[in-house]
Amino acid sequence: MLEVNDLNAFYGKSHILQGVSFNVQEGEIVSLLGRNGVGRSTTIKSIMGEVPPHGSIKFRGKEIAGLKEHQIAHLGLGYVPENRDVFSGLTVRQNLLLGIKDMKKQGRWQMEDMFDMFPNLRNRADVDAGVLSGGEQQMLTMCRTLMGDPDLVMIDEPTEGLAPKIVEQVGELLSEIANRGVSILLVEQKLAIALKISHRLYVMGHGHMVYEGTPDELKANEQIRKEWLEV
Numbered sequence: 764m765l766e767v768n769d770l771n772a773f774y775g776k777s778h779i780l781q782g783v784s785f786n787v788q789e790g791e792i793v794s795l796l797g798r799n800g801v802g803r804s805t806t807i808k809s810i811m812g813e814v815p816p817h818g819s820i821k822f823r824g825k826e827i828a829g830l831k832e833h834q835i836a837h838l839g840l841g842y843v844p845e846n847r848d849v850f851s852g853l854t855v856r857q858n859l860l861l862g863i864k865d866m867k868k869q870g871r872w873q874m875e876d877m878f879d880m881f882p883n884l885r886n887r888a889d890v891d892a893g894v895l896s897g898g899e900q901q902m903l904t905m906c907r908t909l910m911g912d913p914d915l916v917m918i919d920e921p922t923e924g925l926a927p928k929i930v931e932q933v934g935e936l937l938s939e940i941a942n943r944g945v946s947i948l949l950v951e952q953k954l955a956i957a958l959k960i961s962h963r964l965y966v967m968g969h970g971h972m973v974y975e976g977t978p979d980e981l982k983a984n985e986q987i988r989k990e991w992l993e994v
Contacts, residue, residue: 764789764946765810765915770818772802772809779805781970783818787915792937792947794957796992797967803950804845806967807917810948811835811842822915837864841913845920845950847900849907851893855884858892858903862910870912871943877906880936898929905936915946922953934960954992958982966991 765787772780780802787793795803809816812832820828827835836842850858859874878885881902887895892903901921908916918937922930934956941947941960951957957964958978966974966981968991974981981987 764791764823765948766819766821767806767810768819768821770806770809770816770820772805772814772816774805774814779814779970780809783967783971785965785972785975787946787948790941790944790946791962792941792949792960794949794951794961794964795967796951796954796957796964798992798994799952801967802970803967804919807842807919807948807950810917811840836911836913839912839914841908841911841916843905843908843916843918843921845923847897847904849892849895849900849903851891853892854889855892855895855903856888858907859910862907864911868912870910871945872906872909872912874910877909880939881906881932898925901925901929901933902936905933909940909945913945915948916940917948917950919950920952921949922951922956930956954988 768784770780770783783806795806797803805814808814810820812830812835816828818828819826822838822840827838850861859877883899884902884906892900895903905921921933937947937960961978963977964981965972966987973991974987
C-alpha cells in the first residue's frame with residue numbers, strides 16, 4: 764500500500780533522512796521506533812508533504828512525492844500530528860465534522876463511532892476543543908482524522924504525556940482502526956504498546972533504518988534494543 768524508497772529530507776543544510784526505505788501493507792500496523800531526534804517524525808512529515816521529500820513515495824502504486832498536502836490527503840492518507848492540532852474555538856462536534864472529506868460518501872467511521880469509543884467526547888460534544896484536556900485533544904485529533912475515512916493513517920506519538928487509562932484507550936482504538944481495514948504507520952515512544960499491537964516494526968537510528976522485524980523478533984534481539992532503543 765505504501766512504499767518508501769531511498770527517502771532523503773533536509774532541514775536547511777542538515778541531512779535528516781538518509782536513504783530511508785520501508786513499506787506498509789494492507790491492514791498492517793507498522794511502528795517506527797527509535798530515540799528522539801532520529802528522524803521518525805520527519806519521515807511522516809515527508810510522506811505527507813510537510814517537509815520536501817527527495818526519493819520515491821508510492822501510495823497504492825501512485826508516486827506522491829512532490830504533491831501538495833491536500834492532494835495527498837484526498838488520495839486516502841490520514842495524518843495525526845504530535846502537537847494535537849485541534850481547532851480550539853470550535854466545538855468537539857464541529858472539529859469532527861471538519862474531518863469529513865466527502866459529505867456525500869458514507870465512510871467507515873461515523874460520529875457515533877467516535878462517541879462510542881471515547882465517551883468523554885460525547886459528554887463534551889458541544890464544548891470548545893480548546894478547553895479539553897491534553898488526552899481529550901489527542902482523542903479528538905485522531906477521531907477527526909478517521910472521519911475523513913483514510914485507507915492508511917500515520918500517527919505521531921499518540922500516547923505522549925497521557926494518563927495510563929487514556930493510553931489503554933488509544934491502544935484499543937488503534938487495534939479497532941486496523942480491524943476495519945485501515946493500515947497504520949505509528950511513531951511511538953512506548954515500546955510496550957508498539958510490541959503489543961504491531962504486525963511489523965522498524966527501528967530508526969541517525970536518519971536511516973537499522974532494523975526490521977516482528978514484535979517477537981525484536982523482543983528476542985537484546986542487542987538492537989540496547990543500542991537503538993533503551994535510554
